[in-house]
Amino acid sequence: MPNGGGNRLGFDELPVRVRRAIEEILGAPVVAAHTQPGGFSPGLAARLVLADGRRAFAKAVGVERNPDAPGFHRREVEVLAALPPDLPVPRLIGSYDEGNWVALVVEDVEGETPAEPWRPGELARVVEAMAGLADRLTPSPIAIRPIAALDENGFRGWRTLAADPAAAAPLGPAVRARIDELAAIEDGWAAAAAGDSLVHGDLRADNILLTPHDVVFVDWPHAKIGAPWLDLLFLLPSAAVTGTDPEEVWAAYPPARKADPDAVTAVLVALTGFFLRHSVLPPPPNLERVREFQRVQGEAALRWVDARLR
Template sequence: MAIFVMLSAAPQLPLDWVSMHAATSVRPDWSSLPVRVRAYAEEQLGAGVTKAMTCGAGYTPGLACRLQLADGRRAFLKGIGGDHPFAPQYRSEVEITPLIPEGVGPKVLWSTAPEEGTDWWLLCLEDLPGGNPALAPGSADTAAVIEAVEKAVKALTPAPLADAEPITKRVGSWLTGWANLAAGPTQDLDPWAVRNLDRLVSTEPLWQAAAGGETFIHWDLRPDNFVMRADGTAVIIDWSYPHKGAPWIDPVLLIPQLIMAGHTPSEAEKAVAHLPMPSPDVLTSFAIALCGYWEISARRTNPPGVPFLREHQARAASIARAWIAHRTRWA
């Protein structure tokens, strides 16, 4: 998250291009930024901003907008104030993104921290004008996204962040949704989940024993965290989690995204089967753990500035239930 400024010598899309993905956050626009932030960004960019379009996709309430510069270049700008509740996530992105090889992630041009004079986290990257990929069946973008993840797994093993923490240290505590739901009232759960709750709870943690490894994990792979290049390849953005683990984790995270885009569970699994994959039992456990996370998260209130997050998580939970049912044949 942090401010991303992406530059290109020649624009390839109209500035009023709008992401195909529904907005999940309410973002500030360029004109509402503090004067010192705009002045600093323009100084670093080497040109003034003549036009700005706020981009709505994503799950945090920071700035994200495409800019047209006075010298004809384009830029994409993303950021947040240093005292915002989401600031730690942006700080991680500022620190991690320069470590990601160019081509796997975007090219970094410059960055700054709040204490350097703007009170904001700022990060400047190349312009990636191709927009977010469409993962629907038959889309050429799907193959490009899968190839990008395969490339990332290879390039990020071993992890480029020396103190990357094991994925289970933090994420393991997040993916305990079914156990937490079973401890309270269950009348609002889907009937299938109620019937299988004991099995969901007992299977939920089993993936953790197979999650160790030295691969740097993105963890948040969704269509809005990929951007297409003009040559049809995809770049992964929003590197904000300092985790390492097994090389199968990010490839498996693509499966529910493909299902949400219209692939059947069988088609989605087949599409990534050539990437690193865990054993069938571990894959089932991980699917259950992801579903439990989305189930319990969807029942929380929305964070400030992100009014549609829980609705998205409820849909993700429904998709994951179908994926689990496909894998387990539980009635």
């Protein structure tokens, strides 16, 4: 499975004014920048070393790279600035927003992303930390949009394909034959996903860092308020791609034990429709590999849907 967009910017490729703004936030010149793999940002995502020996992590992107990406950074700044300081989340140091270019600087976490394929011990550690985070974030400590906001565009993939069956041609006849069935299940996903927990909304291996003592959750622009089990549901298709049995992990997850099974299936169907509908669209600017990423996750999610429906 592709684990990154493959089109990052180096620190030296940023406009001079953006580099200077990052250094002003940090109060020292940057002497080294190490681009980080994984993820799909088309801009800078780098660990920085400063002239005084300190370290930080910075992200920056402009509308010329991708028209939507600055908005993601802007939303992440808002979320990080509002979160309580005792969460396993990098602390926000500062940000820069000129309209076209947005940058944010957070503390550097000395950790590594989980291995893929997932190692059972690392997955168990992450899932335990996710359960603790879900408990800590229920009820949500910040005001933010509900998860149902996703129904405005992305999480209506099957209903969109039902209205335009020809667009589903690349998905094959077996999938096309099921569009109406899956669209009917998807229709109830927003009510099924409702809750009062703050959820990350985009957890995968590349948005998690393992340190010797902690599990740290990074990249928060997609945070919403919803059911406390959503983050594991959203993570498991990417783990299933590399061989993890999603239902086995799901059944052992404490927040999942309190969830209505039909509600879980409805949200999983909507997530599957999001991936597969987007997989047949042209790629966004400077994110050429994201459609393949969505396709393989959608196929894994659909296999999980089938197992649950059986």
